[in-house]
Structures are given as C-alpha cells and as structure tokens.
Amino acid sequence: xxxxxxxxxxxxxxxxxxxxxxxxxxxxxxxxxxxxxxxxxxxxxxxxxxxxxxxxxxxxxxxxxxxxxxxxxxxxxxxxxxxxxxxxxxxxxxxxxxxxxxxxxxxxxxxxxxxxxxxxxxxxxxxxxxxxxxxxxxxxxxxxxxxxxxxxxxxxxxxxxxxxxxxxxxxxxxxxxxxxxxxxxxx
Amino acid sequence: xxxxxxxxxxxxxxxxxxxxxxxxxxxxxxxxxxxxxxxxxxxxxxxxxxxxxxxxxxxxxxxxxxxxxxxxxxxxxxxxxxxxxxxxxxxxxxxxxxxxxxxxxxxxxxxxxxxxxxxxxxxxxxxxxxxxxxxxxxxxxxxxxxxxxxxxxxxxxxxxxxxxxxxxxxxxxxxxxxxxxxxxxxx
DNA sequence: ATGTGTTTTTGATATTGGTCAAATAATATT
DNA sequence: AATATTATTTGACCAATATCAAAAACACAT
Numbered sequence: 001x002x003x004x005x006x007x008x009x010x011x012x013x014x015x016x017x018x019x020x021x022x023x024x025x026x027x028x029x030x031x032x033x034x035x036x037x038x039x040x041x042x043x044x045x046x047x048x049x050x051x052x053x054x055x056x057x058x059x060x061x062x063x064x065x066x067x068x069x070x071x072x073x074x075x076x077x078x079x080x081x082x083x084x085x086x087x088x089x090x091x092x093x094x095x096x097x098x099x100x101x102x103x104x105x106x107x108x109x110x111x112x113x114x115x116x117x118x119x120x121x122x123x124x125x126x127x128x129x130x131x132x133x134x135x136x137x138x139x140x141x142x143x144x145x146x147x148x149x150x151x152x153x154x155x156x157x158x159x160x161x162x163x164x165x166x167x168x169x170x171x172x173x174x175x176x177x178x179x180x181x182x183x184x185x186x187x
Numbered sequence: 188x189x190x191x192x193x194x195x196x197x198x199x200x201x202x203x204x205x206x207x208x209x210x211x212x213x214x215x216x217x218x219x220x221x222x223x224x225x226x227x228x229x230x231x232x233x234x235x236x237x238x239x240x241x242x243x244x245x246x247x248x249x250x251x252x253x254x255x256x257x258x259x260x261x262x263x264x265x266x267x268x269x270x271x272x273x274x275x276x277x278x279x280x281x282x283x284x285x286x287x288x289x290x291x292x293x294x295x296x297x298x299x300x301x302x303x304x305x306x307x308x309x310x311x312x313x314x315x316x317x318x319x320x321x322x323x324x325x326x327x328x329x330x331x332x333x334x335x336x337x338x339x340x341x342x343x344x345x346x347x348x349x350x351x352x353x354x355x356x357x358x359x360x361x362x363x364x365x366x367x368x369x370x371x372x373x374x
Numbered sequence: 375a376t377g378t379g380t381t382t383t384t385g386a387t388a389t390t391g392g393t394c395a396a397a398t399a400a401t402a403t404t
Numbered sequence: 405a406a407t408a409t410t411a412t413t414t415g416a417c418c419a420a421t422a423t424c425a426a427a428a429a430c431a432c433a434t
Contacts, residue, residue, distance in 0.1 A: 011280075029204055060324070060330060066330055068322070068329075070327065080315070080322065081322055081323075084315045085315065090326065094355060117304040120304060120311060121300070121307055124271075124314060127311060127314040127315065127318060128272065131267055134269065134321045134325065135255070135268055135321060137325060138321065138325055138328070139253075141328045141361065142255075142328060143247060143251065143253055152227060174328065174329040174330055177281060
C-alpha cells in the first residue's frame with residue numbers, strides 16, 4: 001500500500017488531489033540505522049513508511065538513549081515537535097530495518113494545504129490518531145508498574161515484540177532492560 | 188479574550204467565519220466541580236476556557252483517581268480520545284474553579300469544517316500544540332525521578348502550582364502526594 | 375569454523391519512592 | 405466560634421526496581 005492508497009482508505013480523495021500528492025512525494029529505499037531526522041534540527045520532511053520500522057529517540061540529561069516511540073508500516077512519520085512548527089526537535093528518528101519510505105517537504109505540503117482542503121482534512125484525522133496513541137502511552141506510564149507496562153505493549157503492539165530489541169522496548173516502557181528481562185523470565 | 192479573538196491571534200479569520208463560529212457556540216458560566224464530560228461516554232462538545240481551570244482524570248484498574256492533565260485560560264478542551272472519533276472516552280473532565288466556557292457541538296463543528304477550510308486549518312494548528320504538550324509530558328514521566336518531574340512542572344506550568352491542590356499535581360506527575368510533599372519540604 | 379562485538383540474562387546490592395497510619399493544618403459547614 | 409471535612413505533612417517500614425558487574429547467548433564478519 002503506498003501512502004496515497006492509505007489516505008484513500010481514510011477518506012476518498014478526488015483523483016487530482018491523489019495525483020498531486022504522488023507528484024510532490026519521493027519514494028526511497030533506505031537502510032537500517034539511517035537517520036530520517038536529528039535532534040536539535042528542524043525536521044525537514046514528512047515521511048510515510050510503506051515498509052519497515054522506525055524509532056523516535058532522544059538523549060536525556062544524563063546522556064541516556066531514550067526510546068519515545070516506534071512507527072510501523074502505514075504510518076506517517078516526522079518530528080511532531082518540529083516539522084509543523086518549524087523549530088528544533090528533541091528527537092532523532094532512526095530506521096530499525098531496511099525501509100521503503102515516501103517523503104514530502106514542508107513547503108510542498110503547505111502548497112497542498114493551501115490548494116486542497118482535503119489534505120488539511122486528512123492531516124487532522126491523522127494528527128488525532130497520533131494524539132490518541134500518545135495519550136495511551138501516557139496512561140501506560142503513569143502509575144503503572146513494570147509488569148503492567150509490559151502487558152500494555154503485549155496487548156497494544158504485539159508485533160513490535162518480534163521486531164524490536166529488548167533494550168529498546170524496555171526504554172520505551174520507561175524501565176531498565178534488566179527489569180524487562182526478568183519480567184519475561186517468569187511466567 | 189473570547190475564543191474567536193483567540194483564534195484570530197493564531198490566524199486571521201475572515202469576518203464571516205468569525206461570525207459563524209460565534210453563532211454556533213454557546214457561552215456559559217459553570218461552577219467548580221462541574222463535569223464537562225464523563226468517562227465511558229462520547230464527549231459531546233468542544234469547549235474553550237475563557238476563564239477558569241479544568242482537569243482531565245480517569246480511574247485506573249485499582250480505582251485510583253489519576254490526573255492526566257490540566258487546562259487553563261485560552262485552551263480548547265475536549266476528550267481528545269473521544270470527541271473527534273465519536274467513541275467512548277477514558278477521561279472525566281472536571282472544572283477545578285468556577286469557569287466561563289464556550290461550547291460547540293460536534294455536528295456544528297463538522298458543518299463549519301465542511302464550509303470553511305480556515306476552521307479545519309486552525310484545528311490542525313491547535314491539535315499540533317496539544318500533541319506537543321502531550322509529548323512533553325511523556326518525556327517528563329519516562330525515566331525522570333520524582334524531583335525531576337517536579338522541576339518539570341515548576342518550569343513549564345508554574346501557574347498551576349498556585350491553583351491546583353498538591354494531590355492533583357502529584358497524580359499528574361505520576362508520584363504519590365506524600366512524595367511530593369517531601370520534595371517540597373526540603374529545599 | 376573462529377573471533378569480535380552486541381544483546382540478553384543472571385546475581386548481589388543499594389536506593390527511591392510506595393504504603394500505611396497518625397498528626398497537623400487548612401477549608402467548609404452549621 | 406465550634407465542628408466536621410478535606411488536604412497536607414510526618415514517620416516507620418517495605419517493596420519494586422535501579423545499579424553495577426559478570427556471564428551467557430546470539431549475530432555477524434572474516
């Protein structure tokens with residue numbers, strides 16, 4: 001599924017809008033470990049992952065690598081604290097697998113916003129989805145113990161357990177990898 | 188500042204759009220402890236707080252009251268997991284002070300979306316702000332100790348410390364009120 | 375196959391912050 | 405003002421999880 005097909009599954013797009021979206025975007029195959037964006041910089045592109053896996057992370061005050069989130073197939077990916085507001089990001093965005101992504105520049109997206117209300121509309125829908133996932137994660141961290149956090153990911157994102165290293169999963173859940181390893185060991 | 192003035196401070200609205208927004212909205216004074224929305228139900232309205240203070244909270248599996256977030260003057264308030272997607276919410280929304288709010292139904296907002304691209308546009312801007320605040324809070328909870336969490340709120344939302352009870356602040360930060368009380372005691 | 379680097383597991387110990395209970399302080403009600 | 409209610413503080417104790425260190429398992433390149 002390319003990203004226009006994905007959008008069409010959310011709202012049906014007039015053909016000319018679909019064409020414009022494809023025309024303004026660029027498809028690329030990029031290798032594992034490639035960085036789509038870096039902390040401290042303004043994220044220049046909005047990505048769509050057709051195949052592959054990404055990780056948002058940042059370094060905290062102690063220099064520790066903290067995984068904020070993961071993005072899988074059929075997700076729009078960007079530094080949400082940066083791209084739309086044109087200010088430096090907190091996050092790095094890293095490919096965890098060889099991936100196929102579409103990308104679009106901010107300027108091109110703005111042009112689409114101005115010319116096609118449908119694009120603005122679908123952006124709103126997607127932002128709401130992302131906001132909801134973020135709220136979910138907040139609730140999973142606040143006052144949940146390590147066991148409960150692990151259950152959150154096994155229920156909400158079981159696919160990630162197969163594809164992501166234990167260390168990244170633990171960090172995402174706000175626990176140490178030793179603790180996660182012990183949780184897995186029992187049961 | 189009423190909510191149309193607030194929106195105008197973000198993007199300049201054509202006069203007819205501003206008029207429509209005001210026409211579709213309702214201004215109310217509501218008392219402290221009033222619930223704008225309840226968990227388990229579809230949140231029916233989008234609110235704007237002109238004066239006052241609100242709290243999002245939910246009851247976790249143990250029946251514990253968990254504060255997710257606060258909303259102050261000049262904020263749009265709704266159950267973001269519910270209102271736009273028309274599904275039951277996790278959250279209660281409670282007034283913590285006597286407040287003046289504007290409200291608009293989903294149906295009326297949809298009509299505005301359909302007729303005025305500017306409304307869709309400004310919604311996107313507001314959603315991005317909210318998403319960013321939510322990401323900030325995520326980062327404040329993940330791998331930050333109690334002291335650091337308290338510093339987060341003193342820096343980012345110092346006003347809340349004056350207006351919200353210690354118990355609610357502690358819950359918001361994912362720590363017990365006893366721990367927060369002890370943090371305040373030293374220093 | 376062998377060696378090198380990375381990831382995961384296991385163990386021992388330390389620490390943070392939670393829990394429970396009671397005292398004090400602040401706020402609301404009669 | 406007196407009383408009841410609610411919020412905050414304090415103390416003693418304990419549990420969950422972090423930290424540090426080392427071993428084991430696994431992956432990858434030569």
